[in-house]
Amino acid sequence: MSKRGYIIGIVIIVVTFGFLVMKGLDKSMMSYVEVSQIVSNPDVAERGGVLQVSGIVQPGSVKTYGGGNLEFTIQDMKNSSLTLPVVYQGIIPDNFKPGLQVVVQGRYSPQTGKITGQKILVKCPSKYEADPEKN
Amino acid sequence: MIEFGEISLSLALVLSLYAVVTSFISLRNSTFEFWWSAKRAVISNFLLLSVSIGILAYSLAIKNYSLKYVAEHVSNGLPTFYAISALWAGQSGSLLLWAWLLSLFTLVVLWQNRNFQFRLIPHVITTLSAILFFFLILLVFITNPFERMAFAVTEGQGLNPLLQNPGMMFHPPTLYLGYVGFSVPFAFAIAALLNRKLDSEWIVLTRRWTLFAWLFLSIGILLGAKWAYVELGWGGYWGWDPVENASLMPWLTGTAFLHSVMIQERRGMLKIWNVSLIVITFLLTIFGTFVTRSGIISSVHSFGASSLGYVFLAFLVLLITVSVYLIFTRREELRSDYHFDSYLSRESSFLFNNLILVGSAFAILWGTLFPVISEAVRGVKITVGPPFFNSVNVPIGIVLILLTGVGPLIAWRKASTHNLVRNFLYPGIGFFLALIILWFIGIRDLYPLLSFSLISFVLTGIVMEFYRGVRARKRVEQNIFRAFINLILKHRRRYGGYIVHIGVMLIFIGITGSSAFKAEVEKTLRNGETINLKNYQLTFLGVDYYKTANAEVLNASFRVKKDNKDLGVITPAKEYHPLQDQTMTEVAILSDYREDLYLILGGVDDDAVYVKAHINPLVAWIWWGGYVLIIGTLIAMWPSKKREATQSPVPKKTFNLKKTATPIGA
Numbered sequence: 014m015s016k017r018g019y020i021i022g023i024v025i026i027v028v029t030f031g032f033l034v035m036k037g038l039d040k041s042m043m044s045y046v047e048v049s050q051i052v053s054n055p056d057v058a059e060r061g062g063v064l065q066v067s068g069i070v071q072p073g074s075v076k077t078y079g080g081g082n083l084e085f086t087i088q089d090m091k092n093s094s095l096t097l098p099v100v101y102q103g104i105i106p107d108n109f110k111p112g113l114q115v116v117v118q119g120r121y122s123p124q125t126g127k128i129t130g131q132k133i134l135v136k137c138p139s140k141y142e143a144d145p146e147k148n
Numbered sequence: 149m150i151e152f153g154e155i156s157l158s159l160a161l162v163l164s165l166y167a168v169v170t171s172f173i174s175l176r177n178s179t180f181e182f183w184w185s186a187k188r189a190v191i192s193n194f195l196l197l198s199v200s201i202g203i204l205a206y207s208l209a210i211k212n213y214s215l216k217y218v219a220e221h222v223s224n225g226l227p228t229f230y231a232i233s234a235l236w237a238g239q240s241g242s243l244l245l246w247a248w249l250l251s252l253f254t255l256v257v258l259w260q261n262r263n264f265q266f267r268l269i270p271h272v273i274t275t276l277s278a279i280l281f282f283f284l285i286l287l288v289f290i291t292n293p294f295e296r297m298a299f300a301v302t303e304g305q306g307l308n309p310l311l312q313n314p315g316m317m318f319h320p321p322t323l324y325l326g327y328v329g330f331s332v333p334f335a336f337a338i339a340a341l342l343n344r345k346l347d348s349e350w351i352v353l354t355r356r357w358t359l360f361a362w363l364f365l366s367i368g369i370l371l372g373a374k375w376a377y378v379e380l381g382w383g384g385y386w387g388w389d390p391v392e393n394a395s396l397m398p399w400l401t402g403t404a405f406l407h408s409v410m411i412q413e414r415r416g417m418l419k420i421w422n423v424s425l426i427v428i429t430f431l432l433t434i435f436g437t438f439v440t441r442s443g444i445i446s447s448v449h450s451f452g453a454s455s456l457g458y459v460f461l462a463f464l465v466l467l468i469t470v471s472v473y474l475i476f477t478r479r480e481e482l483r484s485d486y487h488f489d490s491y492l493s494r495e496s497s498f499l500f501n502n503l504i505l506v507g508s509a510f511a512i513l514w515g516t517l518f519p520v521i522s523e524a525v526r527g528v529k530i531t532v533g534p535p536f537f538n539s540v541n542v543p544i545g546i547v548l549i550l551l552t553g554v555g556p557l558i559a560w561r562k563a564s565t566h567n568l569v570r571n572f573l574y575p576g577i578g579f580f581l582a583l584i585i586l587w588f589i590g591i592r593d594l595y596p597l598l599s600f601s602l603i604s605f606v607l608t609g610i611v612m613e614f615y616r617g618v619r620a621r622k623r624v625e626q627n628i629f630r631a632f633i634n635l636i637l638k639h640r641r642r643y644g645g646y647i648v649h650i651g652v653m654l655i656f657i658g659i660t661g662s663s664a665f666k667a668e669v670e671k672t673l674r675n676g677e678t679i680n681l682k683n684y685q686l687t688f689l690g691v692d693y694y695k696t697a698n699a700e701v702l703n704a705s706f707r708v709k710k711d712n713k714d715l716g717v718i719t720p721a722k723e724y725h726p727l728q729d730q731t732m733t734e735v736a737i738l739s740d741y742r743e744d745l746y747l748i749l750g751g752v753d754d755d756a757v758y759v760k761a762h763i764n765p766l767v768a769w770i771w772w773g774g775y776v777l778i779i780g781t782l783i784a785m786w787p788s789k790k791r792e793a794t795q796s797p798v799p800k801k802t803f804n805l806k807k808t809a810t811p812i813g814a
Binding site: 018040 | 382487503510732760
């Protein structure tokens with residue numbers, strides 16, 4: 014029973030893992046950008062396809078239609094004058110509210126200048142605890 | 149009264165450091181006086197922290213809003229039951245619970261070793277007290293649960309409605325029991341390393357602690373999954389959220405540890421691996437706590453970002469440094485007593501099972517940390533989604549199922565052809581039979597085919613083992629039932645383990661079914677309209693609106709028919725909680741052993757509703773598997789008077805420090 018056999022076995026396992034990890038990462042990596050990055054450089058969006066855009070739901074911009082349709086404007090976290098319109102169809106998260114930070118996962122089209130959302134993640138500072146600054 | 153809580157906490161901080169120093173010196177110099185004093189410190193710590201946590205719980209129960217923690221987590225309308233559970237709803241409360249549990253476990257360890265069953269017990273206490281000291285630093289200096297309100301209030305902010313759910317109530321404390329539980333075997337390992345006493349004694353003495361921690365971690369994870377499924381309303385039970393990952397990683401390495409220690413007990417091998425595994429598992433529990441509290445990784449679970457993260461990071465670095473140093477300097481003593489004889493042996497199959505489990509944990513760690521690393525190294529923010537974790541872990545899971553079947557059946561040292569034929573013939577038949585049946589009922593996808601067939605392989609093997617055991621016992625028992633019961637009772641560890649395996653296989657059946665064969669549909673419906681999903685028909689009957697004490701509720705009613713058979717009315721709802729200004733979706737679930745119908749109310753618009761319906765096949769099997777797993781683990785843990793054959797022939801010695809140390813009672 015050679016030690017070498019085990020080392021080869023372990024190497025094979027590690028390589029397989031490495032391969033799975035790399036392949037998996039390729040498939041599921043998404044760029045995570047701020048609104049300002051898209052506004053200043055729309056090419057950011059074109060390369061990767063689906064991306065995640067972080068920003069704040071602009072107060073007063075939320076419109077809902079029947080059929081789970083939602084339209085709102087997302088503004089940059091730092092510079093509220095930079096905005097992008099978002100269209101979305103689907104279940105609206107419970108804690109989705111104007112003024113809160115959200116991450117919209119979807120595609121950005123430089124032609125229409127809109128983000129077509131596939132998923133909205135509400136980044137409530139916490140589900141367990143209120144935002145310390147608000148208190 | 150609140151002052152008492154605060155003072156107790158500060159006293160415990162000082163005493164835990166005192167216990168670290170005295171217990172450490174006592175073993176080094178074999179001084180009885182120091183040990184006597186260290187023990188008193190451990191007992192006092194438990195009492196002091198009990199006072200602290202008691203006062204906080206009482207303040208929550210009577211809603212004493214002069215405490216900031218109380219004002220932030222309960223409200224007047226909240227039932228006492230939930231008010232007390234707010235103890236672990238917030239950061240400082242949950243850390244206090246953690247510290248209290250640790251002080252309790254330390255006391256129990258001390259009591260279990262009151263006659264020096266483990267000669268190195270003082271250094272176990274040193275390690276545990278050091279961990280406690282760290283948590284108390286956090287509690288006293290950074291996030292004090294007894295912080296007062298600057299101004300008086302008459303109404304609190306209330307408990308997050310998502311947490312007002314019985315399953316959720318017990319999810320955090322069960323996880324903590326698991327997390328904190330792992331610090332005991334870790335402390336034994338550190339004591340063994342410090343004193344270069346690296347035989348299997350520390351493993352044998354902590355076996356039950358490891359199982360205890362593993363059991364509660366398992367329950368905690370399952371409760372979390374169940375809660376996410378029932379309460380969060382996105383249709384699934386596992387989202388590969390960083391915090392879910394943080395609880396799964398120590399579970400995976402802990403599972404690896406539970407298996408690899410058997411190799412050390414039996415064959416004196418894998419010592420360095422076992423020590424490393426328990427260190428890694430413990431580090432991952434601390435990492436898990438860190439992830440939830442640092443805010444470095446965005447997650448649905450994270451507490452508000454705070455400076456706590458840096459302290460945790462420093463603690464982690466310190467732990468890693470000490471552990472690596474200890475293992476590295478003791479590597480000679482950690483050499484194996486024997487070597488592997490054959491690839492076809494139980495040792496090998498356990499080693500591979502270990503590599504797979506640890507590999508899976510590291511893949512998950514990598515995926516969880518990748519966004520942080522990418523940002524730090526390349527300055528590019530990216531996220532890693534569920535597809536990554538699934539594509540890595542599904543193949544791993546399938547290999548793991550295979551190894552679950554092989555491990556218990558293959559012979560130690562070197563499997564003979566006879567052993568292979570005798571033990572793998574029937575499971576092999578079970579595998580192919582399942583494969584053929586699944587093929588004929590139309591399942592063609594590789595992963596579910598393999599997964600289900602391998603589960604059949606594992607279960608056939610276990611049934612075969614039970615059958616053989618019962619048959620052998622029947623010669624001395626009157627009937628089969630008694631033979632069966634006594635078989636389990638006489639070999640708790642072995643058959644308890646098999647039952648845990650059955651539970652895990654049931655869980656895998658549920659995971660495979662619900663991920664491979666799910667179906668969903670989203671639609672807008674008007675009164676009387678119907679959606680069809682597979683063989684289900686859902687007819688929208690209308691909306692009701694009413695108020696309860698805490699919420700405004702919007703109910704939508706649906707008549708459910710399956711294969712044209714009426715299954716009654718289900719009502720998914722939206723609840724609005726004005727106090728927290730939060731809307732909650734209450735999903736409706738119709739569950740049986742074949743599948744769950746899962747209906748989410750998306751929104752209401754005039755006379756129309758927007759709904760999303762899921763069919764999640766076999767989900768109920770996951771929860772049943774959980775119950776079986778609990779029963780199996782309890783059987784395996786149950787103390788037996790007779791030492792079992794599977795345990796190593798470690799001589800049962802009672803060491804005394806010195807003559808003076810003999811009359812110590814705890």
